[in-house]
Amino acid sequence: xxxxxxxxxxxxxxxxxxxxxxxxxxxxxxxxxxxxxxxxxxxxxxxxxxxxxxxxxxxxxxxxxxxxxxxxxxxxxxxxxxxxxxxxxxxxxxxxxxxxxxxxxxxxxxxxxxxxxxxxxxxxxxxxxxxxxxxxxxxxxxxxxxxxxxxxxxxxxxxxxxxxxxxxxxxxxxxxxxxxxxxxxxxxxxxxxxxxxxxxxxxxxxxxxxxxxxxxxxxxxxxxxxxxxxxxxxxxxxxxxxxxxxxxxxxxxxxxxxxxxxxxxxxxxxxxxxxxxxxxxxx
Amino acid sequence: xxxxxxxxxxxxxxxxxxxxxxxxxxxxxxxxxxxxxxxxxxxxxxxxxxxxxxxxxxxxxxxxxxxxxxxxxxxxxxxxxxxxxxxxxxxxxxxxxxxxxxxxxxxxxxxxxxxxxxxxxxxxxxxxxxxxxxxxxxxxxxxxxxxxxxxxxxxxxxxxxxxxxxxxxxxxxxxxxxxxxxxxxxxxxxxxxxxxxxxxxxxxxxxxxxxxxxxxxxxxxxxxxxxxxxxxxxxxxxxxxxxxxxxxxxxxxxxxxxxxxxxxxxxxxxxxxxxxxxxxxxxxxxxxxxxxxxxxxxxxxxxxxx
Numbered sequence: 001x002x003x004x005x006x007x008x009x010x011x012x013x014x015x016x017x018x019x020x021x022x023x024x025x026x027x028x029x030x031x032x033x034x035x036x037x038x039x040x041x042x043x044x045x046x047x048x049x050x051x052x053x054x055x056x057x058x059x060x061x062x063x064x065x066x067x068x069x070x071x072x073x074x075x076x077x078x079x080x081x082x083x084x085x086x087x088x089x090x091x092x093x094x095x096x097x098x099x100x101x102x103x104x105x106x107x108x109x110x111x112x113x114x115x116x117x118x119x120x121x122x123x124x125x126x127x128x129x130x131x132x133x134x135x136x137x138x139x140x141x142x143x144x145x146x147x148x149x150x151x152x153x154x155x156x157x158x159x160x161x162x163x164x165x166x167x168x169x170x171x172x173x174x175x176x177x178x179x180x181x182x183x184x185x186x187x188x189x190x191x192x193x194x195x196x197x198x199x200x201x202x203x204x205x206x207x208x209x210x211x212x213x214x215x216x217x218x219x220x221x222x223x224x225x226x227x228x229x230x231x232x233x234x235x236x237x238x239x240x241x242x243x244x245x246x247x248x249x250x251x252x253x254x255x256x257x258x259x260x261x262x263x264x265x266x267x268x269x270x271x272x273x274x275x276x277x278x279x280x281x282x283x
Numbered sequence: 284x285x286x287x288x289x290x291x292x293x294x295x296x297x298x299x300x301x302x303x304x305x306x307x308x309x310x311x312x313x314x315x316x317x318x319x320x321x322x323x324x325x326x327x328x329x330x331x332x333x334x335x336x337x338x339x340x341x342x343x344x345x346x347x348x349x350x351x352x353x354x355x356x357x358x359x360x361x362x363x364x365x366x367x368x369x370x371x372x373x374x375x376x377x378x379x380x381x382x383x384x385x386x387x388x389x390x391x392x393x394x395x396x397x398x399x400x401x402x403x404x405x406x407x408x409x410x411x412x413x414x415x416x417x418x419x420x421x422x423x424x425x426x427x428x429x430x431x432x433x434x435x436x437x438x439x440x441x442x443x444x445x446x447x448x449x450x451x452x453x454x455x456x457x458x459x460x461x462x463x464x465x466x467x468x469x470x471x472x473x474x475x476x477x478x479x480x481x482x483x484x485x486x487x488x489x490x491x492x493x494x495x496x497x498x499x500x501x502x503x504x505x506x507x508x509x510x511x512x513x514x515x516x517x518x519x520x521x522x523x524x525x526x527x528x529x530x531x532x533x534x535x536x537x538x539x540x541x542x543x544x545x546x547x548x549x550x551x552x553x554x555x556x557x558x559x560x561x562x563x564x565x566x567x568x569x570x571x572x573x574x575x576x577x578x579x580x581x582x583x584x585x586x587x588x589x
Contacts, residue, residue: 001388001475001477001480002385002388002472002475002480002493002494002498003385003388003389005389005390006389006390006391007390017389017391018391021391021397022397024386025397025400025401028400028401029400029403030426031404031412031415031416031419031458032403032404034415034418034419034426035411035415049423049428051425051426052426094312094313094316095313097309097310097312097313098309098310098313098314100309101305101306101307101309101310102306102310104306105302105305105306107303107306110306111581111584113310113314115577115580115581116317116322117317118573118576118577118580119573119574119577120317120321120322120325122515122569122572122573122576123321123325123566123569123573124518124519124540124562124565124566124569125519125521125540126521126539126540126543126544126558126561126562126565126566127324127325127328127329127562127563127565127566128320128321128324128325128328129328129543129544129547129558129562130324130327130328130331130338130547130555130558130559130562131323131324131327131328131331132320132324134338135319135320135324150320151320153316154316154317154319154320154321155317155320155321157313157316157317158317158321161313185301186301186302186305187305190309211406214408215407215408215409215410217408217409217410217521217522217525217526218521218522218525221525222544222548233408233410234410236410236411236414237410237414237525237526240414240526247418250414250418254411254414254415257408257410257411258406258407258408258411261406261407261408262403262406262407264406265399265402265403265406266399269399269402273402273466273470276463276466276467276470277466277467277470277471277505277508
């Protein structure tokens with residue numbers, strides 16, 4: 001293990017470490033504490049410049065009430081779910097198939113197709129912006145959730161394919177050979193043998209895609225204009241313009257926007273980290 | 284073997300060709316989708332960069348005019364220069380992430396929760412991070428205002444100053460990026476071969492020497508990945524700029540990704556052709572890194588197959 005485990009060190013070092021650890025955590029989380037503290041304050045504290053002192057009032061619930069009733073926040077949150085969940089399902093479904101095809105069949109263009117998926121996954125969004133916006137207009141889906149979902153599904157398929165292909169490739173080949181010997185069709189092999197084995201990969205991709213899409217801001221501004229379809233990231237930005245110095249509301253809104261991915265992360269942390277590293281450490 | 288061979292066990296055309304055709308059936312939906320929304324638009328964008336187009340009226344072919352205009356555009360150079368600053372300073376996320384990972388790679392009470400809390404910023408939307416830091420930087424109400432007073436910069440607005448705005452945004456951007464690198468390195472440290480470390484220790488390797496010669500080489504996958512995602516993150520920086528300064532003051536914190544957006548969908552009229560030219564420049568820069576990444580994957584594939 002590197003570095004040397006702390007319990008093998010002199011007792012003084014152990015104490016220093018144990019004191020230093022929480023201190024470093026607190027410093028690291030200052031921005032988070034900042035918004036947590038501010039979300040319980042009232043306008044009085046804000047205008048008085050009382051940012052770090054004890055809040056003079058506890059107004060978290062009143063702030064939440066304000067945010068949810070006086071702004072389209074509920075709508076924004078719902079929209080985010082409506083964009084995020086179908087994208088997650090769509091991209092994972094497509095990439096299970098593409099990943100299987102690229103991991104398990106030998107054909108001439110296999111590697112080229114694989115590399116096209118990877119390359120596409122890394123391109124700057126701006127090179128796609130105008131044609132994608134145009135296309136979405138032409139098929140009548142500009143300013144709709146469906147339009148946004150369709151693009152997200154397509155784009156995320158790149159990353160998901162990279163991940164799935166590597167995962168399926170690491171599965172033992174004998175399973176498939178044996179099934180083929182028994183006369184199983186290729187679809188049956190995919191459905192009955194491969195798919196059940198990819199469950200951990202599917203879980204990892206689901207958490208990652210959820211987080212990526214929930215936090216997307218760029219495409220939400222390019223493909224959506226009105227409140228009716230706007231997800232929470234873009235919604236928060238537009239509220240920021242109205243609130244100006246109402247930091248207590250801004251903080252409360254930010255917390256609302258951050259909660260779903262944070263919950264997802266804490267529930268599925270193992271899968272999340274596996275997703276971030278496995279798809280790539282193999283590369 | 285041929286047609287007259289109609290024995291009891293008939294093999295249909297499908298059965299014979301199943302293995303050849305199946306991959307294409309599995310690939311088709313994903314590949315078609317990806318082609319329409321990702322691959323084709325790249326070429327369409329490059330094409331549009333040779334036109335003058337406001338998105339509504341017919342486009343006019345102008346050849347290299349947009350690129351020639353770029354060469355004379357002061358704001359383009361500012362953006363390009365800022366992208367370079369992003370590339371350099373964003374890289375700090377890699378060593379800082381590594382340092383933190385080494386610091387946290389211990390087994391003490393509550394360490395799992397502590398690690399999770401360190402990952403935290405990565406999960407939160409950049410919009411939220413951008414908003415938090417913008418507020419932190421506020422000259423009078425902001426969180427760092429007292430510290431600025433302390434060093435005699437009372438009322439100094441980091442994001443409104445042309446020299447400091449970009450650094451302010453990069454600093455905010457580092458917050459989630461460090462968390463990202465930390466995750467990569469902690470996993471890397473976990474996968475390290477303990478025998479090699481012990482062997483190194485037996486040979487008397489200690490401290491920095493052990494780290495540099497034995498640990499770091501084993502972390503090369505994590506390092507490679509951390510560098511790739513950080514470079515891509517630096518060049519893709521859009522959200523933070525859009526939230527924190529919108530390129531201001533006077534375009535001094537602009538980056539290519541935001542400048543392109545601004546030009547293409549500007550409130551003074553859409554300049555799709557000019558925007559596409561900027562996007563093409565950004566794409567070309569990014570392509571170096573993408574090709575480098577693919578080259579490495581290709582090398583690994585070949586090693587796997589041999």
